[in-house]
Amino acid sequence: MSDRLKIGITCYPTLGGSGVVATELGKLLAEKGHEVHFITHSIPFRLGGKFDKNIFYHEVEVSDYYVFRYPPYDLSLASKLAQVAKREKLDLLHVHYAIPHAVCALLAKQMVGEHLKVVTTLHGTDITVLGHDESLSDLICHAINESDAVTAVSEDLIAETRETLLIDRPIDLTYNFVDKRVYYPRDASGLRSEIAKPEEKILIHISNFRPVKRVLDVVDIFARVHSRIPAKLLFVGEGPDLNKAICKVRELDLSDKVLFWGKQDDVAQVISLADVMLLPSEKESFGLVALEAMACGVPTVGSHAGGIPELVADGVTGYLAPIGDTEQMASAVVRLLQDEALFREFKEACLHRARTVFCNDLITYQYEQIYYRVLGRP
Numbered sequence: 001m002s003d004r005l006k007i008g009i010t011c012y013p014t015l016g017g018s019g020v021v022a023t024e025l026g027k028l029l030a031e032k033g034h035e036v037h038f039i040t041h042s043i044p045f046r047l048g049g050k051f052d053k054n055i056f057y058h059e060v061e062v063s064d065y066y067v068f069r070y071p072p073y074d075l076s077l078a079s080k081l082a083q084v085a086k087r088e089k090l091d092l093l094h095v096h097y098a099i100p101h102a103v104c105a106l107l108a109k110q111m112v113g114e115h116l117k118v119v120t121t122l123h124g125t126d127i128t129v130l131g132h133d134e135s136l137s138d139l140i141c142h143a144i145n146e147s148d149a150v151t152a153v154s155e156d157l158i159a160e161t162r163e164t165l166l167i168d169r170p171i172d173l174t175y176n177f178v179d180k181r182v183y184y185p186r187d188a189s190g191l192r193s194e195i196a197k198p199e200e201k202i203l204i205h206i207s208n209f210r211p212v213k214r215v216l217d218v219v220d221i222f223a224r225v226h227s228r229i230p231a232k233l234l235f236v237g238e239g240p241d242l243n244k245a246i247c248k249v250r251e252l253d254l255s256d257k258v259l260f261w262g263k264q265d266d267v268a269q270v271i272s273l274a275d276v277m278l279l280p281s282e283k284e285s286f287g288l289v290a291l292e293a294m295a296c297g298v299p300t301v302g303s304h305a306g307g308i309p310e311l312v313a314d315g316v317t318g319y320l321a322p323i324g325d326t327e328q329m330a331s332a333v334v335r336l337l338q339d340e341a342l343f344r345e346f347k348e349a350c351l352h353r354a355r356t357v358f359c360n361d362l363i364t365y366q367y368e369q370i371y372y373r374v375l376g377r378p
């Protein structure tokens with residue numbers, strides 16, 4: 001390769017879609033010959049155990065010196081970023097989330113020198129939640145304005161960043177992606193027959209069960225679908241609203257129709273079991289899980305929230321309804337599952353859209369172009 005870069009990546013290694021995207025991007029960049037250094041508080045769960053000569057992991061250790069009331073993770077991270085950048089002669093730091101990661105990277109840049117570039121990717125919560133917190137909004141603005149490049153995972157997030165924080169600097173749109181070698185329709189017929197009868201359709205919801213995911217709406221949609229066609233619901237993941245979902249399923253006397261599978265590693269295999277993905281979120285800057293489903297040929301029925309309409313083509317790869325309109329979502333699921341020809345069409349459209357618009361090759365290339373741009377190497 002002509003211009004091999006040395007890239008530091010910081011993300012939340014154990015948290016949801018942002019950690020997944022950051023880690024998968026690092027792996028793909030390493031595959032393209034770049035040198036990638038993950039600088040995080042624990043090993044990113046998607047990194048896998050295989051040796052790769054282009055991938056390095058540097059652990060951020062937080063000092064718990066007794067005068068500190070709160071262990072200063074941010075300062076330890078900034079210090080580690082600067083150390084690694086100097087020692088390994090990094091070209092740039094690509095950090096995921098403005099708070100705290102971009103702030104830490106900017107501090108590291110001050111310590112190392114102007115030649116170290118900072119690329120910040122916004123994933124949502126830093127804008128949609130923290131952006132409204134007046135005690136943090138000026139700091140988020142500073143992190144965004146001082147980064148050498150800023151990317152966001154949807155047009156909707158770019159618009160919200162501009163509106164909430166009055167930011168007018170350029171922000172690059174880089175959609176999330178999935179690796180097509182991992183996300184494709186897997187054969188799940190054996191397992192499917194173990195969890196559902198042949199006539200039963202399978203609905204799935206995967207999330208961290210935060211209140212914004214509206215898991216009670218998922219149960220409500222399922223109850224309405226189940227009253228019209230034989231179906232099962234598969235919940236994957238864990239989080240604050242898990243117990244509420246379990247109680248509601250019990251209240252509705254649906255316990256033998258709903259499975260709670262907790263956290264699962266092989267998401268593509270689990271999704272391939274299902275007919276429809278449910279994503280009725282209240283906020284969703286992108287909705288990576290709907291893309292994972294799309295790449296496995298599974299349509300999504302969900303809400304119009306945030307960036308979901310940029311991902312799920314309404315009436316083509318799924319159906320979208322206003323947030324909270326569980327009846328419209330349930331009717332959409334039933335329409336899709338009762339019409340075999342329509343369902344096949346949607347599956348085909350899903351595979352095509354995932355492989356073209358959200359393909360790993362395309363998005364990795366877009367990030368590389370941003371790196372070369374900030375380094376003045378077009």
Ligand code: GMT
Binds near residue numbers: 015
């Ligand atoms: O959705 C979450 O609660 C997790 C969060 C994360 O940090 O992974 O997800 C955000 O980033 C993902 C990757 O870009 C997006 O797919 C999610 O839509 C976004 N979540 C929200 O905006 C609520």
